[in-house]
Amino acid sequence: MDVSDQIGGRFVRMSRDEIADFQGEALKHSVAQAAKSPWYAAKLKELGLDPRDIKSADNIIKLPFTTKEDLRLSYPAGMLAVEPEKIIRMHTSSGTTGKPTAIFHTREDVDCWAELMARCLYIAGARSHDVFQNMSGYGLFTGGLGLHYGAERLGMWVIPAGAGNTARQILLIRDFHVTVIHATPSYAMHIAERMVQDGEDPKRLGIKIAALGAEPYTEEMRVKLQELYGFKVFNSYGLSEMNGPGVAFECGEQRGMHIWEDAFLVEIVNPDTFEHARPGEVGELVLTTLRRDGMPIIRYRTRDLTRILDGVCPCGIAHARLDRMVGRTDDMLIIRGVNVFPSQIEEVLMRHTWLGGNYVIQLTMREALDQMTVKVEIAKSTFDGSIETIRTQRAELQKELREQVGFTVNVEIVEPGSLPASEGKARRVIDERGGHV
Ligand code: DLL
Numbered sequence: 001m002d003v004s005d006q007i008g009g010r011f012v013r014m015s016r017d018e019i020a021d022f023q024g025e026a027l028k029h030s031v032a033q034a035a036k037s038p039w040y041a042a043k044l045k046e047l048g049l050d051p052r053d054i055k056s057a058d059n060i061i062k063l064p065f066t067t068k069e070d071l072r073l074s075y076p077a078g079m080l081a082v083e084p085e086k087i088i089r090m091h092t093s094s095g096t097t098g099k100p101t102a103i104f105h106t107r108e109d110v111d112c113w114a115e116l117m118a119r120c121l122y123i124a125g126a127r128s129h130d131v132f133q134n135m136s137g138y139g140l141f142t143g144g145l146g147l148h149y150g151a152e153r154l155g156m157w158v159i160p161a162g163a164g165n166t167a168r169q170i171l172l173i174r175d176f177h178v179t180v181i182h183a184t185p186s187y188a189m190h191i192a193e194r195m196v197q198d199g200e201d202p203k204r205l206g207i208k209i210a211a212l213g214a215e216p217y218t219e220e221m222r223v224k225l226q227e228l229y230g231f232k233v234f235n236s237y238g239l240s241e242m243n244g245p246g247v248a249f250e251c252g253e254q255r256g257m258h259i260w261e262d263a264f265l266v267e268i269v270n271p272d273t274f275e276h277a278r279p280g281e282v283g284e285l286v287l288t289t290l291r292r293d294g295m296p297i298i299r300y301r302t303r304d305l306t307r308i309l310d311g312v313c314p315c316g317i318a319h320a321r322l323d324r325m326v327g328r329t330d331d332m333l334i335i336r337g338v339n340v341f342p343s344q345i346e347e348v349l350m351r352h353t354w355l356g357g358n359y360v361i362q363l364t365m366r367e368a369l370d371q372m373t374v375k376v377e378i379a380k381s382t383f384d385g386s387i388e389t390i391r392t393q394r395a396e397l398q399k400e401l402r403e404q405v406g407f408t409v410n411v412e413i414v415e416p417g418s419l420p421a422s423e424g425k426a427r428r429v430i431d432e433r434g435g436h437v
Contacts, residue, residue, distance in 0.1 A: 032051040
């Protein structure tokens, strides 16, 4: 792929061997840099490790994991690895529980992040002549400035629309002939359904490329969105601890997300034993920053479950591809002793064209037994008005859900627009079981 050096072309074009060589040197640098922070200095000392013990990328296994809890314990600045005056930006993670975790960036770090993000958009097909609307919240959340800097680096005309205000989003897309958008999949779905309800066709917006991420979604959801808008959806993965967006992104093949291995060292581990997963096996994604000096993070346990896809991508990029996230280790629901990920439910729902894209999973307790109720909106465009049709379709859906999870799921079909609309990360699960984890 012809990629300019302005957006890290020399890294994008690296072969597997070049990536391996680069990673060895980069890891040595990153560990030495991390050791300048009070947190890692103490950690390495405790383990009797010297940064000079790290001689190759394989030596990563000598190093300790870093968890969300470590980030909280080191809050606010225990992992800061440079003089504070070198920092030009901070973000925090969007965690809903407890203290936030803060991430710091030097000018070079922000620059590198923009480069990574620009490459992501480029491999999905975005070019400098495109008009880009960023419908992500700006501020401490990384989806705003992260995408913004990347899109500017690519040279696109950027509209920093921010999250929400759907009527204005649609107006801007129309009036400025937007060709590339960024949003969460749930918000992109909301906009399309709003338009359909108002008798408008999202296809007529003329958007070509949608970078959708920041929350899990299924292949079935992608198909539904692509059909509604007539654009191509590219999965975008990232997390604040690893800058934010720009970690992994799909190329034109739309088969897995290339993770930029010059900037992140990838491991997949068994979340119980912490051993490396076998090739192609699903496990917890563990990432080490290789090109961030302000706050390097070593072996961060993301809690995201995925696997590395086998084989060479036809696009020619040698950087590994991550499969769509199965979910987070902490999002796994245990219902009547059965492990269920919300994505398994979504997969079934999105196969039904008579259903809309918005749903919630409600968990309750009745007579000491877990109950799962799926509330899902009906699609306005396909409903023929007959109660009988709904009954039959609902029964079919219930049967499929039972086959998928192995227990009976209650299904409630609700009117379009009646469930809470998402503007950012959708809240899909409402657990009312009280005290149950
Ligand atoms: O959500 C960064 C981001 C912004 C990514 C915009 C993509 C686009 P956090 O708020 O720290 O950062 O949340 C990170 O969101 O650990 C995953 O659990 C989840 N996540 C992000 N992207 C995806 C995706 C941003 N494509 C957490 N598929 C991560 C599944 C995703 N889950």
